[in-house]
Amino acid sequence: MAEHFAITAKNRVRRYPQRARYDKATVYAILDAAWVAHVAFVKDGAPRIIPTLFARRDDTLLLHGAPASGLLRHIGAGGEVAVSVALVDGLVVAKRVADLAVNYRSVVVFGRGRLLEDEAEKRAALHHLTERLVPGHWGASNEPTASDLRAVAVAEIAIESASAKVRTALPDDRAEARTLPVWAGFVPIQQVMGQPVTADYAADRDPPRPLLEMIARWASPPPTVKE
Amino acid sequence: MAEHFAITAKNRVRRYPQRARYDKATVYAILDAAWVAHVAFVKDGAPRIIPTLFARRDDTLLLHGAPASGLLRHIGAGGEVAVSVALVDGLVVAKRVADLAVNYRSVVVFGRGRLLEDEAEKRAALHHLTERLVPGHWGASNEPTASDLRAVAVAEIAIESASAKVRTALPDDRAEARTLPVWAGFVPIQQVMGQPVTADYAADRDPPRPLLEMIARWASPPPTVKE
Numbered sequence: 001m002a003e004h005f006a007i008t009a010k011n012r013v014r015r016y017p018q019r020a021r022y023d024k025a026t027v028y029a030i031l032d033a034a035w036v037a038h039v040a041f042v043k044d045g046a047p048r049i050i051p052t053l054f055a056r057r058d059d060t061l062l063l064h065g066a067p068a069s070g071l072l073r074h075i076g077a078g079g080e081v082a083v084s085v086a087l088v089d090g091l092v093v094a095k096r097v098a099d100l101a102v103n104y105r106s107v108v109v110f111g112r113g114r115l116l117e118d119e120a121e122k123r124a125a126l127h128h129l130t131e132r133l134v135p136g137h138w139g140a141s142n143e144p145t146a147s148d149l150r151a152v153a154v155a156e157i158a159i160e161s162a163s164a165k166v167r168t169a170l171p172d173d174r175a176e177a178r179t180l181p182v183w184a185g186f187v188p189i190q191q192v193m194g195q196p197v198t199a200d201y202a203a204d205r206d207p208p209r210p211l212l213e214m215i216a217r218w219a220s221p222p223p224t225v226k227e
Numbered sequence: 228m229a230e231h232f233a234i235t236a237k238n239r240v241r242r243y244p245q246r247a248r249y250d251k252a253t254v255y256a257i258l259d260a261a262w263v264a265h266v267a268f269v270k271d272g273a274p275r276i277i278p279t280l281f282a283r284r285d286d287t288l289l290l291h292g293a294p295a296s297g298l299l300r301h302i303g304a305g306g307e308v309a310v311s312v313a314l315v316d317g318l319v320v321a322k323r324v325a326d327l328a329v330n331y332r333s334v335v336v337f338g339r340g341r342l343l344e345d346e347a348e349k350r351a352a353l354h355h356l357t358e359r360l361v362p363g364h365w366g367a368s369n370e371p372t373a374s375d376l377r378a379v380a381v382a383e384i385a386i387e388s389a390s391a392k393v394r395t396a397l398p399d400d401r402a403e404a405r406t407l408p409v410w411a412g413f414v415p416i417q418q419v420m421g422q423p424v425t426a427d428y429a430a431d432r433d434p435p436r437p438l439l440e441m442i443a444r445w446a447s448p449p450p451t452v453k454e
Contacts, residue, residue, distance in 0.1 A: 009385055014293075014295070015292070015293050015295075015296060020258070027417040035315060035329070036313055037310050038267075038276060038278075038313070039276075040267030040275065040309070041267075041274050042269050042272065042273065042274050045269065045272075046269065046307055047267040047268050047269050047274065047307060047308060047309040048361075049265060049266075049267040049276070049309040049311040050310055050330075050335075051265075051311055051313035051328060056232075063279035066241075066242050068242075069235035069241075070241075072368075079276060080273055081275075082267070082276040083276070084265050084277070084278055085371050086263055086265070088263055088418075089260060091244075091360065091361060093361050093364060093423075095369055095429070096369045096375075097353070097357045097365055097370065097371060098371040100357060100360060100361060100364075100380070102262070102280060102360075104263075104278075108276060108277075110319075126324070128378050129369060130327060132323045133318065133327060133329075134318060134320050134383060137320060137324060137409065137410070138324055141407050141408055141409060142323045142324050142409050143324065144323075144325040145325060148323075149389065152325070157362060160374070172426075173277055173428070177283050177369075178428045178429075179430070180368050180369050181431060182357075182368060182369050182431065182435075183364070183427040183429060183431045183432075183435055183438075184426040184428070185429060185434065185435065186423065186424045186426070187423045187424075187438070187442060188422075188424075189418060189420050189436075190416055190418070190419055190421065190422060191315075191418050191444075192299075192416070192418075192419055193318075193417075194416070194417065195413050195414075195415075196413065196414045197397075197412050197413045198410065198411070198412040199397060199398055199400070199413070201400070202404070202405075202410060203402070203408075204408060204409060205410075206412050207410050207412065207414075208410055209432065211320075211410075212413070218416075223405065
């Protein structure tokens with residue numbers, strides 16, 4: 001499969017095209033930096049939107065929910081979805097308020113999916129989702145039972161088209177604005193994880209090492225992406 | 228106007244209804260804690276989704292963009308939108324992976340809007356958006372010019388229907404799961420602002436005090452919302 005998404009009427013970034021990215025490496029790095037995506041779909045001609053946990057696996061997105069969920073039924077019926085992830089990295093304070101901005105990394109994916117029906121397929125997808133959310137937590141003793149698997153719907157959405165948009169720079173006031181008597185600069189914004197709190201009923205007081213490693217990564221500044 | 232949104236087929240929370248909130252105080256507090264919303268709309272029968280800066284003002288949402296933007300033209304033509312905000316507050320690690328969850332505060336708004344055409348209306352809306360993003364930054368010397376105002380489209384969306392969903396609790400493993408030999412607990416997640424960096428061309432080295440106060444607030448844990 002190509003290393004870039006084809007640019008079409010659907011995924012082409014029209015506003016600030018210099019910030020657009022169509023290479024899979026950038027699109028997938030942004031998807032992999034987020035846990036929650038927003039999924040849009042059409043129901044009876046009207047827009048619907050749902051925030052949901054998700055994980056990318058190869059050229060697909062995995063998500064799960066109640067079998068009665070309108071979104072999962074829509075996907076099961078072959079309906080199209082548009083999925084977005086947006087990470088805010090900072091406030092960009094230009095001298096002129098007309099030039100205010102935020103730094104961000106965002107992705108929009110278009111695709112259609114299917115519900116996983118096979119028990120082994122569902123188990124593998126949930127394993128992948130769990131590993132993404134809580135590394136090292138999945139194990140024989142706490143795996144979903146056959147009854148758990150029947151109670152959940154798992155969807156796999158093929159990433160048919162996608163684009164990313166990235167803004168990373170400092171403010172860039174035009175020359176004549178630089179002497180305005182107001183402040184200009186940048187305020188970094190970051191999502192961080194705090195120290196884990198062990199449940200009072202848990203005999204094992206030590207969080208799994210892969211979870212601790214993930215928490216440490218999330219306490220560090222995000223990797224810089226070149227604009 | 229009522230202090231609760233009417234529960235209809237559109238905004239009713241079907242999954243985990245005990246987490247639903249329809250009171251304006253909760254819905255608006257969540258909207259006011261976020262900067263970026265995802266807006267879904269329908270174009271040629273297919274779903275579209277766009278992340279955007281926004282601000283609530285009374286019973287409306289304000290957003291701005293390029294006049295040629297598909298979303299803003301859709302709003303200008305009277306089209307419906309579904310707007311979502313989702314804030315992730317923590318990872319909830321239950322003993323059983325089938326019970327993993329995140330704590331979150333989310334809102335979905337349904338509405339239709341209009342483009343502000345009047346210059347004074349546009350200016351007031353951009354002032355509100357700026358104050359929300361960079362408190363204390365708007366001032367006479369850096370206000371948008373008439374030409375700036377012509378170059379931007381500003382939409383006001385009436386919040387016709389909305390609901391919130393909140394999960395705040397620690398893991399709550401069923402009794403028979405509590406002895407499984409794996410860890411259980413909670414990992415807090417928070418969006419924080421770092422120290423402001425002044426642009427090298429800015430003679431005024433001191434960020435505005437209201438901005439510093441906002442940064443300080445964002446470095447504190449989010450207020451607890453009772454589930």
